[in-house]
Amino acid sequence: MAERVDRPEYPTALGASSLEKITLLGHDLAKDVMGEVGFGELAFWLATQRRPGRGEVRVFEAVLAALADHGFTPTAIVTRLTYLSAPDSVQGALAAGLLGGGSRFLGVTEDTGRFLHDVLTSVDGLPADEDGWDALALETVRARRAAKRFVPGLGHHVHKQGDPRTPRLMEIATEEGLFGPHLSLFAAIGRVHPQVLGRTLPLNGAGVCGAALADLGLPLELLRGFALLARTAGLIGQLAEELRNPVGNDIFLSVDLNNRSVEPEPYTPEDRP
Known part of the structure; x- marks a missing residue:
């Protein structure tokens, strides 16, 4: 009799296949998911x-x-x-x-969600009203300014007067009863930051997306x-x-045909930022 060989197991609740069917998240992929789940x-x-x-x-x-x-x-x-x-x-x-x-494109979504989450988990109890959120936001922006660090999700290189995605996503979250603490803090930062920075910057769309995803309870990672x-x-x-x-090809040629030769500039340790 052949000796039984113990094989390692790799448990998963996601996709698995057998001779007859494929299961996904515990459901029959062909019958329960395809055509039924967006x-x-x-x-x-x-x-x-x-x-x-x-x-x-x-x-x-x-x-x-x-x-x-x-x-x-x-x-x-x-x-x-x-x-x-x-x-x-x-x-x-x-x-x-x-x-x-x-960090400049797309990564702002994660950076903002993590930043807001770190602030929220560092306080004892969440604000109960708009004044409370504004006070927390003011303290947060002041701390970032003192540390000479940017506030993730604040500012946009194109939509300097306001990112149209931001109010719309906040509206949708409000309609669905999902305007949670991350969005509340982000909105408050939008209201109070001029008091600290001396200018008004828009809350950008990538940032509000990060706040909304965090409020949905999705993994920050x-x-x-x-x-x-x-x-x-x-x-x-x-x-x-x-x-x-x-x-x-036009983008490529616009650079290739318009480059200008210059003298080399040797790098030195003093050039480090």
């Missing part, structure tokens, strides 16, 4: 392993829509240029764009992942447009 709802469900309510899906999908595309950002440009260089590698073009999701999920759809749109109306 992609946004499924993405939320996969991340939390709990099926979201209708209002949660609406807020979550509003976030995805807000982050999907924002014009010729660096992520869009590098996707188009990578496709120009390697049209045989759609995955490379998409990956190139997603890899640019950092995955907030950037949701931003990248949204931008993937946008980058597919950028590639689809590049196929129909290519501009990648």
